[in-house]
Amino acid sequence: MKKFYYHFLEVYRHRFLIWHLVLRDIKARYRGSFLGFLWTFMNPLIQMAIYTLVFSFYLRINMEKYPAFLFCGLIPWAWVSSSAERGMHSIVHSGPLVTKAMLPPQVLPTTMNLSNFVNFLLTLPLLSLFLFLFKVYPNINLLFLPIVFFIQFVMLQGIALIVATSTVYFRDLLHVIPNLLLFLFFATPIIYPVSTVPEKFRIFVLLNPFSTLILSYQSSFFFSHFPSLSYLLYSGIWAVFLLLIGVYIFETFRDEIPELI
Amino acid sequence: MMEAVVFENVVKRFRKYFLKRQYTTLKSVFINFLLKRKEKTLSSYIYAINGLSFSVMKGETFGIIGRNGSGKSTILKLIAGIYRPDSGKISVNGRISALIELGAGFHPDFTGRENIIINGMIMGLSKNEIKNRFDDIVSFAEIGEFIDMPVRTYSSGMYMRLAFSIAVNVEPEIFLVDEVLAVGDEGFVKKCLSKMEGFKRAGKTIIFVSHDLSMVERFCSRVLWIENGKPVLMGEPSFVVNEYKKSFQG
Numbered sequence: 322m323k324k325f326y327y328h329f330l331e332v333y334r335h336r337f338l339i340w341h342l343v344l345r346d347i348k349a350r351y352r353g354s355f356l357g358f359l360w361t362f363m364n365p366l367i368q369m370a371i372y373t374l375v376f377s378f379y380l381r382i383n384m385e386k387y388p389a390f391l392f393c394g395l396i397p398w399a400w401v402s403s404s405a406e407r408g409m410h411s412i413v414h415s416g417p418l419v420t421k422a423m424l425p426p427q428v429l430p431t432t433m434n435l436s437n438f439v440n441f442l443l444t445l446p447l448l449s450l451f452l453f454l455f456k457v458y459p460n461i462n463l464l465f466l467p468i469v470f471f472i473q474f475v476m477l478q479g480i481a482l483i484v485a486t487s488t489v490y491f492r493d494l495l496h497v498i499p500n501l502l503l504f505l506f507f508a509t510p511i512i513y514p515v516s517t518v519p520e521k522f523r524i525f526v527l528l529n530p531f532s533t534l535i536l537s538y539q540s541s542f543f544f545s546h547f548p549s550l551s552y553l554l555y556s557g558i559w560a561v562f563l564l565l566i567g568v569y570i571f572e573t574f575r576d577e578i579p580e581l582i
Numbered sequence: 583m584m585e586a587v588v589f590e591n592v593v594k595r596f597r598k599y600f601l602k603r604q605y606t607t608l609k610s611v612f613i614n615f616l617l618k619r620k621e622k623t624l625s626s627y628i629y630a631i632n633g634l635s636f637s638v639m640k641g642e643t644f645g646i647i648g649r650n651g652s653g654k655s656t657i658l659k660l661i662a663g664i665y666r667p668d669s670g671k672i673s674v675n676g677r678i679s680a681l682i683e684l685g686a687g688f689h690p691d692f693t694g695r696e697n698i699i700i701n702g703m704i705m706g707l708s709k710n711e712i713k714n715r716f717d718d719i720v721s722f723a724e725i726g727e728f729i730d731m732p733v734r735t736y737s738s739g740m741y742m743r744l745a746f747s748i749a750v751n752v753e754p755e756i757f758l759v760d761e762v763l764a765v766g767d768e769g770f771v772k773k774c775l776s777k778m779e780g781f782k783r784a785g786k787t788i789i790f791v792s793h794d795l796s797m798v799e800r801f802c803s804r805v806l807w808i809e810n811g812k813p814v815l816m817g818e819p820s821f822v823v824n825e826y827k828k829s830f831q832g
Binding site for chain 2: 335337338341342345415416417418419420421422423424491492493494497576579580
């Protein structure tokens with residue numbers, strides 16, 4: 322219990338530093354130009370173009386406004402994958418900040434996840450524009466989105482802590498995690514609507530906490546109905562669970578972290 | 583008088599395995615598991631600090647000497663809180679600023695300016711406090727326009743100057759210095775020494791690790807000599823330094 326308390330206390334103590342690092346990270350990302358900002362949007366856009374080509378023309382998923390549907394899943398997924406991938410580098414590549422400057426290492430995954438969150442928020446107006454072009458008009462259900470954001474943030478914070486700590490010990494995770502993410506990407510109904518999954522397999526899709534999360538996004542953005550409460554609850558429980566596991570793993574090994582990087 | 587730093591029977595050990603290989607891989611764990619091979623080395627240790635007790639009073643200038651690998655830098659890292667002891671107790675009273683192993687905690691890709699702000703914040707200064715000191719830090723470091731370039735582009739001298747400048751300008755109560763004066767040019771070393779003299783007069787605690795024995799003798803009020811993580815001798819500087827020198831003549 323004490324462990325958890327101190328973990329969050331240290332994060333709180335360094336809130337100004339974290340905020341400064343987040344701003345710095347975002348500035349670095351958008352430095353110099355509009356183009357910097359464009360890139361965060363370009364990646365999902367290019368992905369969307371590829372999947373639209375493959376699934377609307379080659380494999381033929383029969384769905385109206387398919388590109389808009391895709392986008393509703395790809396944008397939040399971009400946050401998932403970048404928090405996991407940048408998360409695993411966050412401590413390993415922090416260098417002397419941890420080994421010499423007494424920076425508590427949990428600051429780094431937190432900073433990175435926050436910065437990805439801000440980045441995600443910045444892409445939302447563009448997502449809205451895109452939905453608008455496809456004549457998908459969101460309604461009052463958008464008001465529930467902050468809850469979904471919060472769940473996702475907590476979930477990714479846990480994941481970032483887990484991968485950041487474990488890569489300190491097992492450097493070959495740097496090769497394993499991207500593959501795991503690719504698997505998760507296809508196991509999550511992002512490029513296909515969950516209704517196309519045969520009934521008997523659907524349970525496997527829904528057991529994945531990312532599925533329930535992405536489905537919540539899709540229902541508020543695309544289908545304009547209320548996100549299923551049971552889905553939200555399921556993702557929420559996973560989020561808390563992952564965060565606790567993350568803090569536990571991190572705190573158990575934190576004393577050895579400065580010795581290993 | 584009050585103690586600034588107290589070590590009580592401190593032990594710090596490192597896993598040999600980590601020292602040798604730096605890190606392990608999932609692959610090797612998996613293979614070892616399949617072959618039922620035990621990672622024996624995981625449980626063998628090197629004792630960097632082995633039962634060390636001493637205390638440093640407030641306002642003291644405390645020197646630590648010893649051969650390479652005797653545990654000097656580990657002591658500083660323990661004081662700074664970067665490492666935690668495996669057993670024993672360490673208590674520290676006062677704000678620390680540390681220059682460990684030739685440098686500060688700089689992120690190589692950040693500019694000098696950003697590193698100043700981040701380091702200041704890690705040491706617990708507010709943004710305003712950092713702003714107020716910013717010009718002092720830059721002018722003391724004498725790095726000019728490099729302040730807006732990533733620190734990876736710095737020469738080792740510039741790097742050290744900026745590190746030293748930050749460390750002394752955050753107004754620490756306890757100042758840890760490890761061999762930093764080795765890479766500066768003569769002018770800068772002089773400046774550093776006069777700054778440290780100023781600290782001494784202001785009653786701040788300095789813990790000083792160096793191989794420059796004459797400087798240790800001149801500068802410190804008490805000296806600890808350690809060997810293999812254990813204290814050999816502690817006391818009056820000229821006496822300890824002399825004994826230490828004798829040990830080399832075998």
